[in-house]
Amino acid sequence: METMTTGMTRRHFGTAAIAAASLLSSRSGWAQEDLPKGPITLVVPFAAGGATDVVSRHVAKKVAEQINQTIIIENVTGAGGVVGATRVAKAKPDGQTLLMGTISTHTINPLMAKQPPYDPVADFTAISMIVTVPNVLLVPPTSKATNVKELIAMLKAEPGKYSYGSSGVGTPPNLSGELMKTMAGVKMEHVPYRGGAPAMNDLIGGQIPILFDVLSGAAPFIKAGTARALAVTTKKRAGSFPDIPTVAEQGLPDYETYTWNAIFGPPGMPAAMTERLSAEFRKATLDADVKQRLIELSGEPVGSTPNQLSAQVRAEIAKWGPIIQAAGLKAE
Structure with a gap:
């Protein structure tokens, strides 16, 4: 207190x-x-x-x-x-x-x-x-996907192959993943973690290929280059990362979470x-x-x-x- x-x-x-x-x-x-x-x-x-x-x-x-x-x-x-x-x-x-x-x-x-x-x-x-506060869509730096359109193409080419992590069931990042599945018409299994930190560790370690996280928590890893940010989930770009495009800019115009x-x-x-x-x-x-x-x-x-x-x-x-x-x- x-x-x-x-x-x-x-x-x-x-x-x-x-x-x-x-x-x-x-x-x-x-x-x-x-x-x-x-x-x-x-x-x-x-x-x-x-x-x-x-x-x-x-x-x-x-x-x-x-x-x-x-x-x-x-x-x-x-x-x-x-x-x-x-x-x-x-x-x-x-x-x-x-x-x-x-x-x-x-x-x-x-x-x-x-x-x-x-x-x-x-x-x-x-x-x-x-x-x-935006959520952010992340992949490892080694991922073939460099933007949202490429990621969606990967998911559609091999349905059910890829999973995504989040900080837990029912968290805003979890809903970000579910909204993308609905709007893009793709399949991804959800892997819930007990918080953003262990989920980020597994993304960096290659255990999961996709992660939705809160931007404030992911920021240090984006800056360090250990995670690649494909998009923020708000309608407008984040002031702290103006170079990261939104999901809406990349083919899903009505997509928005935060x-x-x-x-x-x-x-x-x-x-x-x-x-x-x-x-x-x-x-x-x-x-x-x-x-x-x-x-x-x-x-x-x-x-x-x-x-x-x-x-x-x-x-x-x-x-x-x-x-x-x-x-x-x-x-x-």
């Missing part, structure tokens, strides 16, 4: 006040009472040191400076994010307990579970999408508080230093409104439900 506080100098306060006035001018009715009454706990439903944890700490630190309140980062692990998400879904709607949710907590896990412990829409207050981090609160939070927190998280996300750090982590800073985040979650559920059902993916 980590506490983030702020002690503003006169210069810093003046700078923050000017920025805040610009952002919040249309919300002149906002006051201190629109913020939570005490310290805010931001629940990170994954282990410390992971990508979600790192993003959370950068953004929370900036928000704490902006609102001059304490934000405590609490890592609540278990069941692929379900334990931490469930805790927030059952918290008081006072804004003092928030969640750094992901596509796993708000789309994949609920769709895979036989009896979901929460409703990803009804049991949360959407606040702001922080960042999206993971994301977004702020949610318990259900029933006051509208004024929700809007105020959303504005503060948007401001922090788009701060020059925070934005640059997120880009360095292979992310695409977003900073959405509550309505935009709510619509995004609904769209993700509609998109992935049929794919998860067709692939027979179930929570382990």
Whole structure:
């Protein structure tokens, strides 16, 4: 658990006040009472040191400076994010307990579970999408495939011969592979691993010929040349690797997958508080230093409104439900 506080100098306060006035001018009715009454706990439903944890700490630190309140980062692990998400879904709607949710907590896990412990829409207050992170399609440097079209041709020439690895059943990289199978009309057996690191080791070692991974985790291996990146899975190229084309550019124009981090609160939070927190998280996300750090982590800073985040979650559920059902993916 980590506490983030702020002690503003006169210069810093003046700078923050000017920025805040610009952002919040249309919300002149906002006051201190629109913020939570005490310290805010931001629940990170994954282990410390992971990508979600790192993003959370950068953004929370900036928000704490902006609102001059304490934000405590609490890592609540278990069941692929379900334990931490469930805790927030059952918290008081006072804004003092928030969640750094992901596509796993708000789309994949609920769709895979036989009896979901929460409703990803009804049991949360959407606040702001922080960042999206591409997945990436990788092969060993010795592979004959140098682009997506060549890879698809290989898979069609010898159906069932090739397998692909991912960080586990139901993870965003797993869904990236399943979506490619559906859209390209190819066969690949899925080889699930307990995390991206062992999967990458087997790709480098030649045990698997194809790997879908989160770009932030694969970045060091791409830079070192030990893994060849054929494509990122977002519609736009990643700012951290602008030379890697997208899957959509290479013959599958509607292909798009990614993971994301977004702020949610318990259900029933006051509208004024929700809007105020959303504005503060948007401001922090788009701060020059925070934005640059997120880009360095292979992310695409977003900073959405509550309505935009709510619509995004609904769209993700509609998109992935049929794919998860067709692939027979179930929570382990």
